[in-house]
Amino acid sequence: MKKYLACLVLWYFVFSTAAHAAQSVMVVANTGDQSIQLNRQQVRSLFMGGVIPYQLKAVALPPENHTRVLFNTKIIGLTESRIQSYWAQMRFTGRKRAPREFENETSLLQFLLRNVGATGYLPAGMDVPEQLTVIYTIP
Template sequence: MLLFVVATMARAEVVLVAGANSSATTLSKQQTADIYMGKATSFPGGGEIKLLDQPESSPVREEFYSKVTGKTAAQAKAYWAKLSFTGRGRPPREGQNSADIKHQVANDSKLIGYVEKSAVDSSVKVIYTAE
């Protein structure tokens, strides 16, 4: 049964969300990759970005990094560790789950995070769909 749940989650459509009232606009795949790999720290057109990650054990995290950056979640973590160690960046903060990430994003216009598309409601808006 657990295998079925994991397999189902791995195929879930993953979207990047911002709060419904955020000034964030739709992002391209490259912009999303640059943001989540620490190469961009603000929205196109300005405005600070703060990032949220799914928990390390989450299949959604693996799916997101694979589709957006072409890296595994472990490779992205190692990359962030290097940036952090050299003082060139701070890794995304980890949320507890999609509901927590959605709640945090909805209440802070600078935060963005990724969740399953099925978790989206009126408190957030989709700014990128991982394909």
């Protein structure tokens, strides 16, 4: 009985940690300044075409990607359809352009590594090369 209970407790911690990691997102940037940290509002502003005090350029994942859904829910605070409507209006008026989209996390990560100032979001459990800086973590 003790072994069963110990296994059950261990199983709970392993899978709850994995589930939590699957629900977390980190925002990473290719910047020479490893001390840059943004708050939630600055990250939202960056990805919605606003102004922040750094030379960063947002890139994104496609709308059907789970990481993007989490990012939009926890940071942007809008549904995908509302975000698409916003970008359509910005494009129509010639004011702003939506962040460039990449088909998956791997291609986004490769772009981040090759482009200084590029900023994107990745699942929290993903390994981040030392050239990139985690500038915000979404719990």
